[in-house]
Amino acid sequence: MKGYFRGVPMENRNWSEKIQSIYSLDTSRDLRFTENKIEEIIEFIRIKNAKNILEVGCGTGTFTRKIRKYLSKDIKITGLDMDHNFINYCRKKAKKEKLSNIQYIEGDALSLPFDNNTFDACTSHTVIEHVPNKKFLEEQYRVCKEGGYVSILNIRPELALMSKDNITPTTREKVLMNKIDLYTKEVKDELKVGKYFDNPQNILRLFEKVGFKEIHLDTLNYVSCTDDARNSYKRKRLIIESEHESILQFINMSIGAKESILTVKEKDELMGLINERYVKRINMLDENKRLWDFNISPMIIISGQK
Numbered sequence: 001m002k003g004y005f006r007g008v009p010m011e012n013r014n015w016s017e018k019i020q021s022i023y024s025l026d027t028s029r030d031l032r033f034t035e036n037k038i039e040e041i042i043e044f045i046r047i048k049n050a051k052n053i054l055e056v057g058c059g060t061g062t063f064t065r066k067i068r069k070y071l072s073k074d075i076k077i078t079g080l081d082m083d084h085n086f087i088n089y090c091r092k093k094a095k096k097e098k099l100s101n102i103q104y105i106e107g108d109a110l111s112l113p114f115d116n117n118t119f120d121a122c123t124s125h126t127v128i129e130h131v132p133n134k135k136f137l138e139e140q141y142r143v144c145k146e147g148g149y150v151s152i153l154n155i156r157p158e159l160a161l162m163s164k165d166n167i168t169p170t171t172r173e174k175v176l177m178n179k180i181d182l183y184t185k186e187v188k189d190e191l192k193v194g195k196y197f198d199n200p201q202n203i204l205r206l207f208e209k210v211g212f213k214e215i216h217l218d219t220l221n222y223v224s225c226t227d228d229a230r231n232s233y234k235r236k237r238l239i240i241e242s243e244h245e246s247i248l249q250f251i252n253m254s255i256g257a258k259e260s261i262l263t264v265k266e267k268d269e270l271m272g273l274i275n276e277r278y279v280k281r282i283n284m285l286d287e288n289k290r291l292w293d294f295n296i297s298p299m300i301i302i303s304g305q306k
Contacts, residue, residue: 011106015059016085018187021253022060024246026089029062029125031239032222038066044218044301045151050120052076056109056140057127059083061090068099077102078119082109110135114143125153129197137210144306150212151303152203155222161296167280173273176266180254183261200300212304219301225294226285236285244278 016022033041047053047067051074055064058079068077079102081087090104107113109124109131122140140150169177188194200217207215225231226239251270255261262270284291 011084012082013085014191015083017253018191018257019193021246021249022085022089024242024249025086026060026062027238027242028246029060031224031235031242033063033066037220037222038070040220041153041301042067042070044216044220044303045121045123045153046149046216046303046305047071047121047123050075050148052119052121053078054112054114054119054122054140054143055079056112056122056124056136057081057130058090058104059086059125061086061093061104063125064090064102064104065093065097065099068102073100075101079104080107080109080112082106110139112139112143116142117145118143120145120148121150122148123151123153126155128152128154128203129194130192131196133196133198133203133206134210137206137212141210141212141306146306148306149303150207150306151301154200154203154300154302156200156298156300159298161294163291163293163295166291166293167277169277170273173270173277176262176270176273179261179266180251183254183258187257200302203302207302207304212306214305216303217300218303220299222297222299223294224296225292227290227292233285237282240278240281240285244274247274 016025042048048071053067053071053075055078058064058081061079064077064079071077079087079090081090081104084106087104087106094102094104105113109127122144124136124140128136137150137152144150204215204217224239226236231239248271251267251274255267281291
């Protein structure tokens with residue numbers, strides 16, 4: 001692998017310790033990347049004929065592990081992320097699942113540690129909105145081979161649909177959560193989370209400006225509906241429990257970083273209110289009572305050829 005990548009980044013744990021835990025990110029993406037969705041995405045990002053693929057901002061490696069199982073074993077897959085904890089997790093999971101021809105590297109999306117013309121395809125999932133868009137695309141253009149493809153997957157929260165009749169938080173839970181949300185906003189502002197979110201039309205124009213040709217725009221929806229008849233009981237329960245656990249981890253992460261957000265009494269009260277809400281939802285599931293709560297998240301996929 002000599003000459004394949006360059007530079008050794010300093011350890012960074014900001015995202016996994018301040019924004020989203022390993023469990024939360026991996027579980028949410030595992031639920032999102034269903035078999036039919038992975039097949040659609042593979043088609044849209046044009047990687048079927050690639051021999052060497054890079055995912056920029058791979059997080060917990062969920063996407064790379066999923067596509068590894070759908071693509072030829074001869075195809076090399078590299079996941080890159082700046083977060084040290086995520087990369088450690090990626091490596092352990094790949095080893096545990098005995099996945100071949102896959103590697104994970106710590107690195108900066110704006111200064112990719114690879115030589116020019118290294119990959120046949122570069123892709124990213126919900127990353128472009130957190131970094132300067134032009135530099136982000138230029139770096140992938142640089143490391144992509146002539147004739148290769150670069151693609152971005154970008155969630156559009158302004159178009160999301162969510163059920164209104166849910167087991168909603170009490171007023172007290174909302175008051176306590178608001179204290180945590182205020183702190184989280186400070187952290188997100190500091191780390192520039194979502195700062196570079198842009199209109200799809202501007203991203204398309206930027207692809208063209210950077211030098212890409214044969215630019216495509218596609219879309220798909222991530223749908224989560226617990227009571228959908230196609231979901232097994234196990235999956236229905238996982239949807240509920242993963243959401244529950246993610247909220248609890250988010251609270252612990254925030255308080256761990258800044259203890260003064262809530263008193264011990266307030267934290268215990270908040271945890272109790274959240275637990276009570278999700279116990280109700282599990283009980284409904286066990287009693288075969290359908291709430292029909294759902295969440296639909298539209299995703300745009302833009303790809304271009306170098």
